Amino acid sequence: MEIKQANQINIKDAVKLSAEVFNSSFLNTSIMKEEQFSYKNIRLLYEGKKLVSMACVLPREIYIDGIKVKAAGIAGVATAPDERGKGYAAVITRDALEFIKKEGYPLTYLNPYKTSYYKQFGFSPVMFPFKVMDLDDKLKIQYGYAVKKADPLKKNNIRTMAQIHEKFCADKTGPVVRPLNTWVLGCKYIHKEGLSEGVGISPAYIAYKNKKACGYLLMGPVNHIEKNTLKISELCYLPGHEEAAKALAAKAFEYVKQKGLNKIYYDNGKGIEIEGSRKPVKKEIDLYITPKYIRMYRIGNFEGLKKVIVPLILKRFKKAGINGTFDMKRTEKGPRGKITFYYNQKIIAQVNEGIFMKMVLGIKYKAGSNSKILKAAFPLLKPLYMDFDFL
Template sequence: MLSDSSMERSTISMEMRNLSMDEFEDSISLSEYAFQYTLTKEQKDKKRELFRPEQFWGCFEEGKLQAKLTILPFQIYLHNQKFSMGGIAGVATWPENRRKGHVAKLLKHALQHMRAEGQAVSFLHPFSIPFYRKFGWEVFTDTLTYKLQMHQLPPKTSVPGRIVRGTADINLLSSLYEAFAECYNGTLVRTTEWWKHSVLKDQAHTAVYYAEDGEPQGYILYELKDKELVCSEFVFLHEQARSALWTYISNHDARIEEVTLTMVPGDDRLPFMLPDPRIHQERFPYFMARIVDVEAFLRSYPLHLITGEGWTLHISDEAAPWNDGVWNIQSNADTGIIVQKVEEAVKGSSPDQLHLDIGALTALLLGYVKPAELVRSGRLQGDETALQRLEASIPVRPPMLMDFF
C-alpha cells in the first residue's frame, strides 16, 4: 500500500521543457543557491542579455522550477574535422529535490534533444565524476598547471621578430588559436561571441609574437597578480615562437617572483626542456565527454580501416538506448565506413566481438586512453586479434580543452 506521501507525489504533475524569458529570475535564483554566489545587478543584467531560453531546460512540478540544465551548441575539432557538440552546463536542483531523479530525467532528456539536434558528442565539467559516469560521460582530458620560480624559467634567448603587447584583434588571436587547437581532439571551435564573452571577458593582458617576416606565430593571455604572472593560454606554432614568448615573460623579472601556467595540454613536455625540470606540476582530470549518437559519430570518425575490414562492438549504454547493443563497423570501397546495428545479435555470439561501455568508447576514440589500458582496467573485453585491429584503426591525437563552461 502506498503511503500518503507516496500517493501525494504520484499525483504531482511533472513537466520537462524549455524555460521562458519570464523564468529568467527563477533560473538565476536556483543557480545562485546551488553554486553559492550572488550576482550584482550589473552582472544579472548582463546575463539577461545573453539569456537564450531555447538553451535552458527545466524540470517543473506544478509549474515551479525544480531542476535545470543548459545545453550549449558548440563545435569541436576532432582529427582535422569539426563535430557538433552539446555542452552541458549549469546543472542544478534545490536541496529538497536531491535524490528524487529530477537531474537524471533532465540528463536523459538532454541526450534525446542533442541527438535530434545532430550533436553526436557531449561535454560537461563535472561536480562529481562518479555521478556523471552513471549516465555515460567519461573523463576525456586532463589539464596541467605549472608553477615556476623566476630562476626556473627557460633561459632568455635572442629571437628574431617582435612582441606586440595589448593586441585586441580577435580575428588575429583566433587564427593562431585555430592552428594550435586543430592539433588536438576536443578543442572548441571558438566563435567571435565566445572570444568576447568567455575567453577575453576578464580583460586579460595579451602578447603576440611576430616572426621576422611579420607573420604572427604565437600569443599568450595572462594576468599580473602581485608578484605573480598567471598565464591562462600559451599558444605557439613552433619552438621559435615559444622561446620568444618565454623571453617576454622573463623580462617581467623586475616585478614578479613566479610564473603560473594554467590550462596546459596534457601532452606538454616543458619540464623536460628546462635546465631544472623539478618544478611544481599538477595534473587534474578536467572535462568529461560522451558519445551521444554512436551511429552518427562513427560515420564521421576517420577510422583507419582497410576495405572489407572492421570489427564488432557490443556497447552498453543505459541512458541512451539507441546506442545500446551490437554494432558492425566495416570499411566499404564505395560507401566508406558502414555502421550498422545488429538487433538480433547476442553478447558473446561472435568470437571477434569487443565489449565496452559508452564512456570507455568515448575516452578511447577521443584519444584519452588506449585499448590496452581499458583491457587492464576491465572496461574492454575481446579477442586479442580483434583488439589489435581496433587499436590499429584509431588515429593517434591527444585530447585537450582550454575552455570552461
C-alpha cells in the same frame, strides 16, 4: 512534476534561479546572446508553478584529429536551494541527455563539479596530459619575435587571438571550436563580473614578427583552490612559427619570477612542448587535477557519431595502407553502452563506453587487443586541453 523547454516568458525564472545558485549572470549575459542560442536548449523542471531545477544544453563543436564534430555541452545544472536532495538534478540531467540524443549531437561533455555524481549518467572522466617547467631551467629566448602584453578583453586583441586559435587547432584533438561571438561574450561576462587578472586569460601576451601577430599566450591560476600557482592556460601559434611559442613562454617565465614562484604548469598536447619541461610528480598531479581540469564525455547520438568516426577511420586505414571495411555497433548496458568493433565484418574488439571515449579522443587506452587494425583505427593523438573553452 513537469519538464518544459524555455520560452520568452519562463526564461525569467531560469535567469533568476541561475543567478541565485551560481551568483552569476552568465545565462542572460553570455549564453542567451550566443548566435546559436535557442530557447529549447534551456531545460526546465517545474513542480507546480515553481522552477525547481534546470540545465543548459550548449551547441558546440570539438576538434577531433583535425575535423569538427558537433557536440553538446551541458552547463548551468542548478536546483533551488530549498529543493535539493529530492533528485531533481538527476531528472533534468537525464532529460538533457535524451534531448541531446534526439537532436542528433554525436558527443556531449561537461566540466563536473563532482566527477562521481555524473558517472551515474554514463559520463567518463578524461584527464589531459600536462607538464611542469622549473624556472631553474633556462629557456633560450628566440629572437625575431616582439612579445607584447595585451589586454585580452579588447575586441581587436580578441579578433587576433581568435584567428590564431582557429588555425592552430585545425589539426588538433580536444579544443572546442570557438566562434568570435562566443569569445567576445565570454570576455564581456568576465569583465561584467569584475574579474581580471588570474582567471585563465590574464595576463595575455601576443608575439609579432614583422608587425604580424604570430602567436598568443594566456595565463591564470592552476585552479580555484591553489591561488598561489600559475599555469599557461593557452599557447597558440600560426603554422611555421613554433619559435614564437618559445618566445611567449620566456615572457611567461619572467612574469612567474616577478610573482616569486619557481615553476609554471602547462597543458601538454600536440604542438605544445616546451624545452626543458618535465613530467609532474604525484604532489603536483594531486594539486593540478581538480573538477575544473577534468572534462567528462559521453556519447550523445551514437549513429551521428558513427557517421563521423567511421569515415575518419577509413581515411586512417588508407594512409596506413590497410584495406578492408570497418564498422562499430553499440548495445545498451546500463548508462554506459558497450561498443563492438568489426573489421571485414568480423569482431576484433569490444569495449565499454568509457574506453571508447578515450579511443575517440586519442588518449592512451586498453582495449584488450593489440592488433594492428585497432591501433590504426584509433591512434594516440595527444589531445590538448584549453582552459578558456567556454563550455
